[in-house]
Every structure is written in C-alpha cells, then in structure tokens.
Amino acid sequence: MRTYSSDALYSQYRDELQKIADVKYSAAVLQWDQETYLPPKGAGFRGRQIATLSEMAHQMFTGENIGNLLKELLSRELTERQRRNAELTLEDYNRLKKLSPAFVRKMSEAVSAAFHAWIEARKQNNFSIFEPSLTILVDLKRQEAELLGYEGHPYNALMNEYEKGATVQMLDKVFSDIKNPLLDLLYEVTEKLVAEDYFLRQHFPTQQQWEWGTYLAKQLGFDFAAGRQDISEHPFTTNFSSHDVRITTRIDENDFANMTWSTIHEVGHALYEQGLPAEEYGLPLGEYASLGIHESQSRLWENCVGRGGAFWQYYYPKLQQYFPDQFNNISKEQFLRAVNKVQPSLIRTEADELTYHFHVMVRYELEKHLIEGSLQVKEIPLYWNDQYKSLLGVEVTDDKQGCLQDVHWSHGSFGYFATYSLGSFYAAQFWEQAKADIPGLESHIVNEGNTALLLNWLRKNVHAHGRYYTSDELCSKVTGKKLDSTVFVNYLKQKMNDLK
Structure with a gap:
C-alpha cells in the first residue's frame, strides 16, 4: 500500500464506504418499491435484482482491500470520531467476512420469495402457503448463526445483529423481571378502568384519514422535502440517506386508531433517520445506534x-x-381513555402499551425455539395460538390475525422482536429525562402543540451520536443510568392513574 497521510487515508476509507452505501441503498430503494408499488408479475426479477445488489455490496465490503485499509487506518493518528468510525467498521468487517457472497445472495433470494409468499398467505388467510418459504429462511438463519459464531445460545448471534451485545440470558431476565409487574397492573387496570371505545370504529373515509395523518406528520417535524409517506401491507420506515426517509402506513376505514398511531410510530423512526449526521453518510456514525434505540424513538x-x-x-x-x-x-376525556384502553387483543401493532409486551414475549420465545430446533415451522400456528390463550387469554381466530400478522419473518428478521420491548423501556427513561431537562415541556405542547423542543433535545442527545455508543452506554449518557424497566412500569402506573 502506498504511503498516504492520515487525512488522505481517511478520505479513501470514507469514499470506499460511501460507494458501498450507494449500492446498499440502491437495493433498499428496490425493496421499498417491492412493498409499495411493484406489480405482481415483477416479483421474480425484483428478487434477482435485490440479490445481485446485496451480493455486490457484500463483496465490496468484505474484500481484502477494505481489511488492509482499516488496519492501516487504525495504526494512524485520527480524531476521536474518525477512530470510532474505523473501529466500528472493522467490527462489521470481521463479522460479515464470515458470510460468503454466495450465502448473502441465497439469503436475499429467499427473503424476496418469502415476502411474496407471506403476502399471498395473508390474502388467503392460510399459513401453509408461507410455510415452505419460511422453512427455508429458518434453515438459513440457523446456518447464519453458526457462521457468525456465538457463545451460549445460537439465537444470540442473530439478536446481536439488531441489538449489539443482547443475549438470551439478558433478555430472559428482562422479560422475567417485567412480566409479573405487568400482569399485576393488567389485573388492576381491567378491574378499575373500563373505557368505551366504540367511537374509534365508526366510518372514517380513507382520504380524510390520509390528510389527518399527513397533518400530524408535519406537526411532529417530519420533513416532507426529505421524505414521503405511502401505503403498505405492514407499516414500516426505510431510508436511503438522512435526506430521503420513507414511511408507510395502512388505513382501515372502520378503525381510526390503526392509521393514526402507525403514522406517529413511523414518524418517530423517521425523525431519528432524518436527524442522523448527513456528513457521516455511509459510515457507522451516520447510522442508528441499535434497533432498541430506534424503537425507543418510535415508542x-x-x-x-x-x-x-x-x-x-x-x-x-x-x-x-x-x-x-x-x-x-365525544369529549377529550372520553377520547383519551379510549386510546389508552388496556385490553388483551390479537394484533401486536394495535395493542395497548401494557399488553403489547406479552405479544413481544410470545414472539421472542417462539423464535428462540425455532432457532435452537425445538420447534418446527409447521408447528408455529399451534404454538402461537396456545401462547396467546395462556398469556393474553384470547382465542386466535385465524392465521391472518395470528402468526401471519407480522412482516418480520418474511424479511428474515429473526432476533428483532425483543427490541420492541427494549425500545419502550428506553423510551420511558428518555421521556422522563426530557421532562426534567426541558422546563415546561408539556406546557408547550398543551398551549402551542409545540413538540419541537422535544425533537431538538432528541437530536442533540440521541440522534447526533449515530452508532458511537451502545444502547446501554447511550442510555447512561442521556439519563445517568442503564436500562431500568421499573421506570417504564412507573410511567404506566402514573398514566393509568391520571386516566381514572
């Protein structure tokens, strides 16, 4: 390797990673289109196109030239942020080097096939249509865990992709600690707080809901010059840079809550993406800290x-x-009680803040069993239905409202679900700290609808850091303590008390 100054070497590193990001985000554009506007006959070639770009990006990133460049770069004098970028990139390099380009292509093709099978299975309300594609994906995910390597449980390797350092041992304790307090609160709330919510299920025309959702997104700070909103089967957020962030929602004309809170939720994700440092495009410090922190923003x-x-x-x-x-x-008080009504239900994305975490627990346990091999894909519907009956006390009526409701498995996203609960717990701590740090925060919201003070606080304390810190490090930096689920329980208790 020729001798370059540290600045020139870092510029070379940045240029290489930004080229790789260009390819990855090009694949992401195709994936976004796949879930929004792709005509049905285009599915086969689209899967090929995404697989080709995914394979190319992987080959570019795991080439020996990148490894050599990183080793040389880390031997030089660098600024603090430059060194952190290089260190995190080397971590990614060493991990992804374990996966061959052929494996990455195979996984991408399997994901595309699984997504379209999931869509068809939902249309026909029949899990067996999804089962063959999902079986292939689960087998590949087991292989991926072995290739990446792990200590303890194979599921650890997959969770680490979304929440660095997360382990079965850690999550088992988190869910064990929160389960009984939530069950106790559930019993207390359902005994004492009965809310009518029939008026949320009147007829709400699609266009009016769309206009309302757009208004809310703008009010919360979503920059439509750097993003857009569309309709999809399952609401999601994706980005191609901090200046191009896409959100989607779904509209049910007989369910007001569906579109409104999925929009607010996805806007939370999008505000995080739009707040990441644009000058760090393609580099770790231009990426989100973890899925748990990402979810903290939406929750x-x-x-x-x-x-x-x-x-x-x-x-x-x-x-x-x-x-x-x-x-x-309908009075504001009636409305508030309705939108905070606690009631066990079938659909995770429509669940209240309390019972939501039982939905996550079911998926977390199910995935653990799938990856370790103690549960087979064909057994998912029966396992799912039994767990919903025992934990939430509800009867699963069909596959669409049961094990076909989430898009995640069709994306190959095994190890993701626990971050939904972690995000809620981090969110409660951030919210508590924001109110302490910003005098009169809620008064500004009450009097002016002004949430900009909160957004600015999040931009400074969370968004600006990118991946510099792990989740626990960031939580400690922002709130002075690591993850503490009792803050979330206390937050819920206070809210439920205020609604009486």
Missing part, C-alpha cells in the same frame, strides 16, 4: 407523546375539525 412519540394528555389537549380540537361527524359529541 416515545407514539405513546409518551401521542397517547398523552398534553398532546391531545392541543390536538383534539384539530381532530374534531377533521372528523366533526365522528368526534364532535
């Missing part, structure tokens, strides 16, 4: 803000203007 906006009394003190009259026939005779 904070969806629940701490979007289901809070301060928010609706200002926005409920606005809502009544959009839907006068549906809400003019």
